Amino acid sequence: MTVQPGNSVRKGFSAGGYLNINKPQGWTSTDVVRKLKGITRSKKIGHGGTLDPLATGVLPICVGYATRFADTVLLGTKSYRITMELGSSTNTYDSTGDKTAEAEWTDVTSEQVEESLEQFKGKFNQIPPMFSALHHNGKRLYELARKGIEVERPARPVETFSLKLIEFNAPEVVIDVECGHGFYARTLAHDIGEALGSHAHLTGLVRTHAGAFRLEDSVTIEQVSVAAESGDWRDVAMPTDTTLQHMGQTTLTEAFVEMVKHGRQLAVGDIGKPGEYKSGDRIRAYTPDNELLAILIFEPEKLGWRPEKVFAAI
Known part of the structure; x- marks a missing residue:
């Protein structure tokens, strides 16, 4: 999306709107909300679907009256580009954690990866990672995990609508997935490693779409700031009815x-x-x-x- 400073505010934004942010790596979703709250000077602002600090890509931000439709942001599917590394697993299932196991990966072939993906296509059960925001007896799982406590997590039904091997350059593997709500990309990387017998963990994640929001239409925090300084942040926003087309x-x-x-x-x-x-x-x-x-x-x-x-x- 190209910022055009000085544009008049478009129809449909008087009550707020959505900012389709391309989240930078290293930022939490809360970091993004806090920064944009200052830029937009809005008292009502929140995100529609958390992204881990390691991840980049689509992070819908609800501003003003759009916060009343935060639940509609989660409607539809999501797509991710997953980069994973064979040879070791970690306690967080990604490269930010501590290694928990190592294994030989040099014999793994692209054909074996393709074959392992078959069990993760369509509907199946997935066990959420310990380092997640899910609750257990009133506490977040990640709070327990940071204390070295691991609890049993019931498997949850998830669904993938598309799962493709994009690049095989062992030990690095790149996969594209389109999935439904409640799906953990980190868990997929971990589980593929277990299925291959080589262990694996996620090293990169880009959310390329979430419901009505797509990466090619996203804007950076800097672009929102430029729009705000040049006229109005809503010049780079999407209207409140973006998620109400159903x-x-x-x-x-x-x-x-x-x-x-x-x-x-x-x-x-x-x-x-x-x-x-x-x-x-x-x-x-x-x-x-x-x-x-x-x-x-x-x-x-x-x-x-x-x-x-x-x-x-x-």
Whole structure:
């Protein structure tokens, strides 16, 4: 995405938006949020999906009213480019940890790697790493791991939709994976090493897409800073409805806009055709100027469309 200083703020941003950040290596997701909070001067800001400090790539940041849709950032699949090294495993499953085992890797072939990938395609169970943010008896697993405590972690169902060997230059192996929610790339690297009998750990990770956010459309923290200094950070942002495209949409009349602004319900027949929607359906409601105004939920048992989320800033 190219920064164009001085551009007027685009439609759809008055209530906030998303920053599709290309996270630099060495930064935690919280580091990025803290930095951008200062740049955007926004009181409401958060990230949609943690990335380890070692990783780079897509980190969606929700700003303003977009924080109310942080859960929608996790919808859809994610893609990663994984770089792993054969020959040793670590307690963190990546290059930041201490070695826990070593093995010979010189006999491993690309054909064997290809064969090992088969067991990780589609649906399977994956045991989360100890160095993760999951809870165990009220504590984060990584807090226990740092004290040298290891606890049993139940395997969780995960799914990969695509898994390909990109480069084999032993001991380095590069793999692309598209996966669903809850998948750990570090665990995949570790488990491939175990399947090969050579041990392995992750040395590099790039998230190339997460839901509606893609690496080719991302911006750096520096670009956001330049945009803010030149005019408005929202010149390099994505609108709040970026993650709401799975919902239907409607444009309201001025009269309906005023009703929705004040939290008043619209009648069943005010939107759509008879039978077009079912109970619980949600739609995006826009003003005549194409500004996202609200999310409406269909409640025929209550004879109408209830404003579920209204952007009061509009």
